[in-house]
Amino acid sequence: MREEGLAPARPAPARAAPGTSVKSAAAARAHARAVVDARWNRAARPAREEDVVDLLLVVSELVANALRHGGGLAGFEMTPVRDGIRLAVRDHSDAVPAPVGGQGSRPAGHRVGGYGWPLVVRLAQDITVEKRSGGGKTISVFVPIRTTGRPD
Numbered sequence: 579m580r581e582e583g584l585a586p587a588r589p590a591p592a593r594a595a596p597g598t599s600v601k602s603a604a605a606a607r608a609h610a611r612a613v614v615d616a617r618w619n620r621a622a623r624p625a626r627e628e629d630v631v632d633l634l635l636v637v638s639e640l641v642a643n644a645l646r647h648g649g650g651l652a653g654f655e656m657t658p659v660r661d662g663i664r665l666a667v668r669d670h671s672d673a674v675p676a677p678v679g680g681q682g683s684r685p686a687g688h689r690v691g692g693y694g695w696p697l698v699v700r701l702a703q704d705i706t707v708e709k710r711s712g713g714g715k716t717i718s719v720f721v722p723i724r725t726t727g728r729p730d
Contacts, residue, residue, distance in 0.1 A: 600651065600654040601651065602641070602645070603637070603638045603641045603642045603645070606637045606638065606641040606654060607634045607638055609654075610633055610634055610637045610656060610663070610665075611630070613656050613658055613663065614630055614633065614723065616658075617658040617723075618723065623725050624725065624726050625723045625724070625725060625726070626723070626724045626726055629662075629721070629722060629723045629724055632701045632721060633665075633721045633723065635697060636665065636698050636701050636702050637656075637665060639694040639695070639697055639698050640665070640667040640698060640717055640719070641654065642694065643669075643675075643694055643695065644667050644668070644669035647669075647671065647673070648669025648670060648673075648714070649670030649671045649714070650670050651667070651668070651669060652668040652669050652670055652714055653667070653668035653716070654666070654668070661722055661724075662720055662721050662722040662723045663720070663721050663723060664718065664719070664720050665702075665719050665720075665721065666717070667716070667717050668710070668714060668715070668717075669714055669715060670713065670714040671714060671715065672709055672713060672714065673715075674707050674715065675695045675707065675717075698719065701721065702719035702721050703719070703720045703721070703722065704718070704719065705717070705718070705719050706718045
């Protein structure tokens with residue numbers, strides 16, 4: 579994915595409304611829930627709750643990691659697409675998360691904590707980490723959202 583946009587020719591990223599900018603993991607989760615509710619109509623075409631929970635976990639972990647380890651949150655974008663959500667979280671750190679050994683594996687040299695990135699790797703797809711030319715990085719992921727099977 580390119581730094582300047584998540585995906586050309588797709589819907590514009592959903593940013594938090596003016597005055598409600600995302601500055602915490604809780605605010606990011608609330609925004610993510612609102613984006614899902616707007617895209618997947620609860621009455622006619624509801625999203626599977628387990629997929630929404632996965633999305634909320636990924637959002638929470640990426641934002642918390644940016645705040646704890648990335649020098650702060652520099653940007654947060656969500657783009658709803660037909661089959662899920664594309665998410666980009668920018669921070670101020672050049673440090674790239676360590677690779678993970680596979681689904682459900684424990685972080686190398688496990689210590690208290692350290693499960694956030696493996697959780698993101700397990701729940702998200704198309705994960706990219708791009709260093710920004712002015713410093714920092716953008717972590718972009720795709721989280722699939724399925725419907726409950728009710729007719730459209």
